[in-house]
Amino acid sequence: MEKSTETVWASGEKRVFNLPTNSKDFKRYKIVVTSNHGYSEINGAKTYIVAELEFKEVVSISKVLIFNNSKYKYYSSGWIDIDAHVDEQTYLNVGMNDLSIIPESAWSQLQGEVELCYYTDDPTKTEASFNIETDPFTLAEEWEDKEIKIIEYTDDPNQTESKITIETEPFTIYDELGDSVDVLYYTDDPSKTSAELNITANYSPLDELEGDFDVVTWTNDEEVIAGNRDMMLTYDALPFEQLIVQPTDIALYGDVKKVVATKVTENSPEGILRMAASFDSGLTWKTYRFNKWLDLDIQDTTLFKRKGMNLDTLNAIPEKDLIALTRIAYYFDSSKHYENSYSLDEVKMVVDAPRHAVEFRDMSLQLLNTTATIDLIFSGNKLTGVLDDADQGKVKYRVLLNGKTYYPADGNFTRLAASPFNIELNIDERNVNFGEENTLKVEFQDYWGAVDSREIKFIGSYSGLMFMDESGDFLSDTFGGILKQLDYGVIIAGQTTLTKKVRIKNLLGYAVDHVYLEMDKKFETDGVEVQLSRQADPFLPIDYLTYGLIQPEDSIDFYIRIATDIHAKPNPNGNFEMKVTADRV
Template identity: 55%
Template sequence: MRLVNMIPAMTSATTPSGVASANSYEVNASSNNPRYPWMAFDGNVSTRWNTERGANGISWIQYKFPSPQKIKKYSISSPYETSSPKAWTFEGSVDGTTWIILDTQVNQTGWNTSVREYTVTNDNPFEYYRIKTSLSNGDYYYVVINELQMFGYIYDHKYLIYNEGNYKKYDGTGFINVDYNSIVNDGMDDLSIIPETAWSQLAGNVELCYYTDDLSKTEAQFSIETKPFTLAEEWADKTIKVIEYTDNPIQTESSITLETEPFSLYDELGDSVDVLYYTDDPTKTKAELNVTANYSPLDDIQSDFEVVTWTNDENDEASRSLEIKALPFAQLILTPNDIKTYGNIKSFVASKIDQTIEGTLRFIASFDSGVTWKISRFGKWESVAIDDLDSIKKRGMSLTTINSLPAASIVGINRIGYYIDNNKHRNEDVKLDYLKIISNAPVNDVKFSDLAFYLLNTTATIQLSLQGNKLVGKLDDADTGRVQYRVSLNNKPYYPANGEFTALAPSPLNISFNISERDIVFDQENILKVEFQDFWGLTDFWQTTFIGTYSGIMFKDESGKFYSNSFGEVLKQLDFGDLIAGQSTLEQKVIVKNQLGVKVQNLILEVMKDRLPEGVKIELSRSNFPFTPEEPLLFNMFFDENEEFNFYVRIVTELTAPASPNGQFEIRAKADSV
């Protein structure tokens, strides 16, 4: 977080950004050297702005930012003793018409060449800021300001990549290792500068590290775009282990459900299986295993054979017949001719006659009229030899695969082959019902004229709620089309910051982001508006109003004025006046209020002793009569949202306490969540 001048070096009234103006400026006809208002914002102390002749100390000069800013400090450079401002107000405005005084200065003398800085307490973003002078240091004719700067906080946002045990950043040519502790200096400002080729160099797990010193930032969001992939592609030919952890003491087992392509135990176990049986039953002396299989001793004969019959019955003249039921050998059928279509093939559609029949049905394809053959695995084409039936059986494309091939990947296929093999353990035949080829239809054969086209479209819908300072909800479209939205706060673009709609995204689209308290106008009505539209540009909006309030455990006085804001910045002092050593002050009442937005418990109030002057003690009590000091002060109870408690503060000093002008103390609050 850095405090920097928020006004760029101006080269005209409107460039490079913003607008500089004043109630008047001098046009020096003799030297043709005007003293324009923007010259007070050009970053050059040698130039200046001054009023026209006869100002008598009364003037104003202002700067309009392109978007509202929170100014925390300003500085003035005016080397002319009598023409420099002596009394003025520093003011802010949201519209350039109604002004709020942020700082008042009087009796500012002895300027010469000095640059003077002034800190302001300002938690509201204003688009307009101005210096309004009421008195100069004696010059009746002019008010002169050489340079006027306005300072605001700029927050750091840095990124690093964590990969293979090292923190990395991209330096424009590749990734280099850096020290995590130097993320503020070495971190990247933008991850989008990393090209796709650089991302592909990272192997294994990749973590994105984000740093910011913006205390209002509670979460970070990254949009990651990858090539489509499946778990099958990622886990191909790998052993997968699933580890489950639970702290449930009564859970004794876990259940995992996996969805795979159909298969049988025979496909996985092959023809030879050893079955091991274990029991701790001492009465058990043997085990039985019943196997039902489609088996014949003829299965063991690997070549041609003859069946010979013999009888010794001389009178037997009956004819002999032999009936054998057998499965055909595995078959690979290749289309002999190229597929002829009018246009590019868009997809294949294949189906078995009976989907429940087990067996093997695989497909292969050729792009060169049968010279070579290929199969698609995980989105990539791989070669396969047509004389290696075992490889085709194992690696060939299944029904699911060939039916889901994308159109771009099958351009150029001109032949299809399919492999069929029945399950030898079952008396069932695998049958290919059909293989359809879908392609573009011929064009320019049929012509239509005088047609009317109607687009039926429904407006997208949105459901939102403002929970504290977090906007959550869902944007949906009954047409299942893509949707987009944008958010404005107090009629100014908020998200995206450029005022454009977000990129179109599939519906339903979840919305969840925090509204920074630094952008809220406190103690006034804020307008939050969400505009949304569908793919066709049909637009609607959702709007709500709310009163800006601080969040946290807040301290305030009896009139309701807060002593500090959500960021720990002091708004008002708990002033006890002057105190003589050895005396104690009267107690002062302080109200503590729960503005966290949630219920808490065990509220603790504690004085930061390390910041107290020597011989000074701050005492806290629940009541003022009697005043009973407690250290720390504990409210051992629930603290509902917006609930308030009173406590009392007094200062006790020792007789030997040394003088401590402008002494300050700090009280902190903490509580447990419910």
């Protein structure tokens, strides 16, 4: 606080002084009286009296608004636009304190670019950070059908050009330019009066004939005229560009396991062949890209040629994405600019279905169904088990936590899958009631619709390699948050503290090996050493601790103390953290 130029104070007057912002906390403040006004005489001595002194901490304010589609807005049971001019008072009146209250469904309503506008009255704050969680995606999905610009920076004065290697599907310049193109020619040769362009292409005048045509010949060969020898016409050409659509549905008596397409020979030249699939008898068509089905207009041959499935893509589609396949369409390219053509040998469906021709007459058939069974283990907030059906049929399941839908999120059963089926599911601690009894219910169903269920009851707790004090209280949570600290109180320089016992418990749900414990180096302080030991008496300090196999629910104990140097600098809020790593068995 700067030197005051205040005048005489009135009796009972209260004044406020703002101290400069400090990054440190202080135990003592000094008041210097620089004026001789307003003193009192007590027993003949001049005395200055401070009647009352009060310190108040100023709490900073932080507010957030959303800027989207040229408008500022905030969320309150829905998005509310701010039509007025946005200033400091707007942030204070309607700004949001916590963005986590906004549901995912609300964020999906915002189209285009979204800006997070942050306001604070803290003069020491220079930046703000936000954690944003999104669904997994690839750059190929984000950049599809978009123009991409790559900007390179280098401080190499000798570099004159940049090289970028891009791997794409095969194409020719005619795929990009079409059949009609203008070529512009420039030269600074003053003697040049004309330009020539030579184009080499696989082309025949017969390519210009539309539809079917007849070839008429004449001969005076008596052998041919007498019918003793046939006249042969040989014509080497590419097939016409054609779109072939399967006219009828594929007759399926089971589930499609795989679609296999093969070429005539492995070494045959590759032209352009593209395929599409239909799941509704040809009403709509789809192509498989980025591990999912996307809509495709097969009548647009340019689009079909660009985005249709090639042979390798079709052969690699997993079984789960072939359910309900009914038809396949093909596109063959007859471009006269290609020297190669595609030779397709066959396309076959591998179907998991009985093919024995058994005929029954005058007899009844009874199907005996055995209900599916399940074995479950719940440990470390992880649910594992095996869902099996003695009939070797397919099975499906769903999981409920405390009576509410947990997996799948929509409440439906999973897709039917071949048995035995392994279940591995992590239970999010944020959905668990801590310290209370929770109920985990697994409902399962076989191919014929027989439903059964199993329930597991457990007390809500954390999962992971968890630190605990000697009283059994957790020191941190699953996500690394601090729940409780080992408090050593005031430590005098040159002394060594008492020893505290810490326990690490395996709540992962599986065994671990090669457990490694050490102090986090970024919290080290000169003259202060955090020491570890396997035992309390005698305490044998070591930089790190290693342990072998630890089974689920097992624990190990170790000991911690703090040793200080006489010259260690004072630190009113010193702290340290530990790290643990391990390998899954």
